[in-house]
Amino acid sequence: MYDDGAPGEPLPDTRGTRLGVAALRIGVALMWVQNAGWKTPPDFGAASEPARGLRRFTEFAVDHPVLPPYAWFVDNVVLPNFTFFGWVTLLVEASLGAFLLIGLATRFWAVVGFAQSLAITLSVLNAPHEWHWSYFLMLLAHVALLATAAGRAYGLDGVLRPRWRRASGRGAALLVRAS
Amino acid sequence: MTGDPLDRAAVALGTAGVLLVLMTPLGGDPWELVQVGVGAAVVTALLGALAVVGGRTARVPLVLAAGGGYLAAALLQLSQFGRDTNWLGGNGSTVSYFLGLGAGLLAVALARRAEPDHEPKGA
Numbered sequence: 001m002y003d004d005g006a007p008g009e010p011l012p013d014t015r016g017t018r019l020g021v022a023a024l025r026i027g028v029a030l031m032w033v034q035n036a037g038w039k040t041p042p043d044f045g046a047a048s049e050p051a052r053g054l055r056r057f058t059e060f061a062v063d064h065p066v067l068p069p070y071a072w073f074v075d076n077v078v079l080p081n082f083t084f085f086g087w088v089t090l091l092v093e094a095s096l097g098a099f100l101l102i103g104l105a106t107r108f109w110a111v112v113g114f115a116q117s118l119a120i121t122l123s124v125l126n127a128p129h130e131w132h133w134s135y136f137l138m139l140l141a142h143v144a145l146l147a148t149a150a151g152r153a154y155g156l157d158g159v160l161r162p163r164w165r166r167a168s169g170r171g172a173a174l175l176v177r178a179s
Numbered sequence: 180m181t182g183d184p185l186d187r188a189a190v191a192l193g194t195a196g197v198l199l200v201l202m203t204p205l206g207g208d209p210w211e212l213v214q215v216g217v218g219a220a221v222v223t224a225l226l227g228a229l230a231v232v233g234g235r236t237a238r239v240p241l242v243l244a245a246g247g248g249y250l251a252a253a254l255l256q257l258s259q260f261g262r263d264t265n266w267l268g269g270n271g272s273t274v275s276y277f278l279g280l281g282a283g284l285l286a287v288a289l290a291r292r293a294e295p296d297h298e299p300k301g302a
Contacts, residue, residue, distance in 0.1 A: 030212050032275065033212060034272055036272050037213075040260070040271070041260070094257075094274045101279040102279045104282060104286060159184045159290075160286060160287075
């Protein structure tokens with residue numbers, strides 16, 4: 001039997017496919033853009049009684065645990081250092097929105113987005129009134145962005161990657177892998 | 180307009196900046212995806228137009244200036260939101276959008292400048 005190494009028919013490379021992949025990337029980016037909007041420094045909701053915003057959702061990891069070791073980590077490491085983790089969350093989510101929106105180093109940011117989605121899932125999956133598929137879909141959307149290298153469809157990766165491939169140097173090689 | 184893909188990318192990013200003005204509640208963004216205050220609307224309209232002109236005329240300094248301006252605006256917004264003084268009237272979503280446009284325009288401009296056939300043009 002003929003075997004060219006591919007597990008099946010190649011995916012179509014049509015204008016419609018590329019538009020669909022770009023729409024997925026931009027849609028996920030706008031989700032992170034909007035999510036960055038309610039992580040409000042300097043206290044990230046910790047100063048309110050009861051807690052609001054990011055602090056409230058982070059406490060769900062302890063009050064409605066999904067994975068006991070993660071709940072322990074949040075209770076003993078994250079919450080005592082909440083301002084630091086609040087800033088990290090804001091900067092990571094703002095960067096996710098920024099770089100997925102323009103399609104720059106998209107495969108790298110898809111991995112970061114998957115990790116951040118996992119952290120969110122482990123915090124709020126068992127909280128009241130949450131729809132578990134919201135979080136499963138967030139995870140799967142980042143898998144799709146990674147698998148399709150979505151920045152190459154109407155993103156900057158598609159324009160810059162040929163130049164990075166021609167360039168020498170470690171930075172260019174890293175960007176080729178990240179895109 | 181030139182046929183260089185980097186110039187077209189600069190035009191696209193600049194257009195995305197100008198279109199952000201539509202994200203104001205008056206422009207009809209029912210989900211408030213990006214918070215755009217009056218200050219942010221003025222900044223993004225000016226910088227976006229600058230990027231469009233830079234891309235259409237292949238003037239890299241204009242694209243660089245627009246990208247640097249967006250990054251400066253993102254840093255300003257990051258330092259002010261959640262506090263009493265908020266000149267741009269935005270929040271973290273504004274930081275994210277401006278960061279994307281700034282990083283994108285700078286990446287495009289730097290790549291364009293590094294091209295061997297690029298002839299510098301004055302701003």
